[in-house]
Amino acid sequence: MRKPFNPLQALILKAFTEGLFHDAEMAISSDQVVANIQRQFAMIEGRKPGEIGLILYVLCLVLGGPFFLMAGPEGCARRIENRLQRTQNDMLQDLARIRSIIYAGYYGHWEGVSEDDNRKNPVLQQIGYTLPAHRTRGPGDVKVTRVYGRDLEQSDILAQDQIPQAADVIVIGSGAGGAVAAATLAGHGHDVLIVEAGPHYPSGRITHEERRMTSRLFIDGGIQTSRDNDIVVFQGRCVGGSTVINNGICLRVKQAGLTHPHAEDVFASWAALGAPVDEARFIQSYEKVEERLGIEPAIEQSGRNNGPHLLRGWADHAASSGDQKDHQSPATWFSKNYGPRADGAACAYCGYCNTGCPYGRKHGMAQSYLLDARKHGAKILADAEVSEIVWKNGNAPRSAKGVEVCLSDGSRRVIAARKGVVVAAGALASSRILDKSGIRNTGTGISLNIACPVVAWMPDGSPLHSWNEDQMTTYVDRGDFLLESHFQPPMSM
Template sequence: MHKPFNILQAAILKALTEALFHEIDMKITPDQVVDNIQRQFAQFHGNMPREIGASLVLLCLLMGGPAFLIAGPAWRARRVRNRLERTSNNLLQDIGKIRGVVYAGYYGHWEGDSQKQRPNPVLAQIDFALPADRVRGPADMPIAPFHGRDLTDRDILGPGDVPESAGVIVIGSGAGGGVAAATLAAQGHDVLILEAGGHYPSERITHKEADMTARLFVDGGLQNTRDHDIIVFQGRCVGGSTVINNGICLRVKQPGHTHPMADDVLAKWAALGAPVDEARFMGAYEAVEKRLGVAPIAPRSGRNNGTHLMTGWTAHAAATGDPQDAAAPVTWFSKNYGPRSEGGAGNAECAYCGYCNTGCPYGRKQGMAQSFLIDARRKHGARIMADAEVVRIRWKDATKDDCRVADGVELKLADGSTHFIRATQGVVVAAGALASSRLLDRSGVLGTGLDMSLNISCPVVALMPGQVRAWDEDQMATYVDRGDYLLESHFQPPMSMSTLMPGWFGDHFERMRNYGRLASAGVLIPADRQGSLINGGLHFKLRKDVELPLLRRALATLSRVHFAAGAEEVYPALARGQTLKRGEDIDAFFSRHLREADDVTLASSHPQGGNARNADPGKGVVDLDCRVHGTTNVIVADASTFTSCIRVNAQLTTMAMAHYATAERNPFT
């Protein structure tokens, strides 16, 4: 096995492991933790292992250099504690990132290769049962595969089958690319889909979190903004982020599901110069929802953690008497699982194993690789290439009506070879908000990567008086739309939970030992048009007069909801791991401990904008039909076209936008 961390870096990892677990009953050795980390990072794409390695060396120097490696664990633990107490926030973030790597190496420990695996001492320590070991009653969905809906290797072109040309080249196979490809192929276009990541059908997905995050996520799930304030999760595989998300399907406006006092996103787009035909856009939603079988999830799949949020919110809203609280929809998520066929053999309903974010090994989620890509390939003859990264779009020498015409794309395969594929009709860019902006920038399109938005999430964990077993259900089951922010139930498997769990040393260990007593939810706040790409990296700052006060208010509300549901104490995702006690002044707590973005762990799975729709070429990269301004045959069909932040989960609206851009006309004429 290739080891991405050298002898010195591995020694630093071991020293930090011994410090973080000092006087803790470790069930595997520090050497095993380091081996686990080496194995995980050996599967990464890109430069993240190198970045982490450099951070390790810098951290060691700040902790005392050679003395940190030579001294005993007790001295190291004191050294880390002292540094945490007096360090700057920027350094605290670097320490926090390495902390997460170490905890992932411990709680991501795996014995054997099967789904059931051998007895795992780490998982036994927190009383966690893998899905194959769980006992389900007659009223439960069995945890079993639903076969036959995946793309197979026969559907994927091999590296030796690079075509010389295609009618339409679709770059990206996720929510936007999958829908655009299927829609265009159904119109009779010769479609070629190019995906930078690999092909992982359900049978190749396991519950080994370390492997799946390394293989399926951009930068192994460690992609972050330039100043490390925000982790940005994105998929890198056939099907894109639809493989590693929770299947949530929300419209930007829908009675009963959207707060009546929330901003009207489509009206805001129109005011910014980017109107949509609302009837046609709602028709796009309907078409996508019909194909995916979108429906509210069954309450049994969120019976513990999901109902915890609903119970707590109901009690909280009754106590506040706030009309905005009273008007908030409190309901179950609608998702692209199924279809549901109660009692029948065709029931593909979610088996709520709790591992959505590392892919569904049971074939029950209808991501792009189980729906629109299947349609494009098997019904309409589209071709699909995996491990095929598009470097840039190449333009023809001659213009048409003073507009540039795409000639094709330059492609790099996993073996390092490069190729040119001609597009005889056009190119669809749908690689996601960040990758699409970078690609268009490399291709000479001006103005990309500006006015980017994020839906920013932040978790809050609660210790309950008794067993909750939140891990034995759907990761995200229920939500509250409060109008200015959302509250969403969520719970993670052990490795992921350990990295987001706040706290250090024994505090973190005890919180993980109480894994079965934990409930968890997160806030989701909009950060509208505050980001831009600089040298390919996302620069994104939260405003001290807009997003930070909103974040404090949302976290305070969620903490009150946890207490209203019976929590004994609450663990907001603060970098220093402070505990919020029952009866404490919650507003004062967050005013004291959350003063800037790097005081708290923030993440986003919903980057938007960068190539915004606008009728004015000076205000947007694409026109109202999603065609790149100044070109004849380049369409953008993903969330990068969103003119402002949509506030809710972006999956369904991304699909609707791709359908809207390609369904009712030939976009290349």
């Protein structure tokens, strides 16, 4: 396997690793951490490895150049603390985020191929973490086993020599938006082509090797950022889009009893922006999607530690609060699209939602709407990135006549659209496509789920093993923010 970082960059990574871990016992060597990082970034497609390589050079200069490389673990730690951890400089704070890559190289350590190969994984043993296949489940617990027959087959994906010259409608993106649009259009008799930039990863190809799954299933290996590097934006890059790597949470925009009564009325906000939406029809659409996905509340057993902990904490807080908004805040269990339980596909609460469900239990787009689209004749083209929309004329109002795609072998071709193009590639990717297609002011005023993790040490002797459950099960809607129970497996955390 190729090494994306050259010897000097690898030396910088090693020095940074030894600085971050200088006062901690390492279960693997700093050389092994660097080897892990090399392996992880070798699996990431695109420009991100090169960008990180350039950042390493800048980081080294900021920390003293050759003096940093020769300072030894304690000296490196002192330079990191003085110049990065205590800084208020925005650029230096961005550079300090390299530490998350170092930690990923350490806690993402994986041996061999299978979970059994990692029974004695030294990093997992050091932190007392047990992989799903080796966990002890009690009576009544869902078994950590795979449910078969729910995924798209490889035969459902077009081969490179099967790409059509034209389609009635081209849908860019196979995630929540694109899949539902494609299934609906195909169901009305339109010839639909779905174009997905990422690969097809059915449940049988998904594993609990976090570094491989984040590299393969996420844009930029899970470290896609805004242009100013201030915000990391997670987005799926695979057939099924972000529904493959999300937590399965299904929230309505506005729902009595489950949404705070003082929360922003999004329908009024949309209308004020010049985009009025019929609320009754919108709710009907929600109901149809919920029925197709088999959405139902998470069972308490799946989040028995993390979930009730948040609800009890909020109840204690609200009881002592004089703020009426605290008392009016819904605090309950998420509705999710795992299962449905009646199909024998209840969530096995392994805790790896964000790196894909290897058990075929998540009812994402590849297990629902993409199957519907295929049933009605839609075609799915994977590993094909849309570079821009091709227009019939250059003046407004523009009318799309097709898209230019870049295939996995690097070749480009134009596919004609007889009736139109649907752009549903996610907030950032859609904005980039529209921008490259000559649509100005795209990517401004977009809405993203911005999360601020809050972590705490549990009391000594606490019996909680919150990693033996679903990642997110309960929430509190405060109106102006949402609190969610949450945990991640070692590398993702």
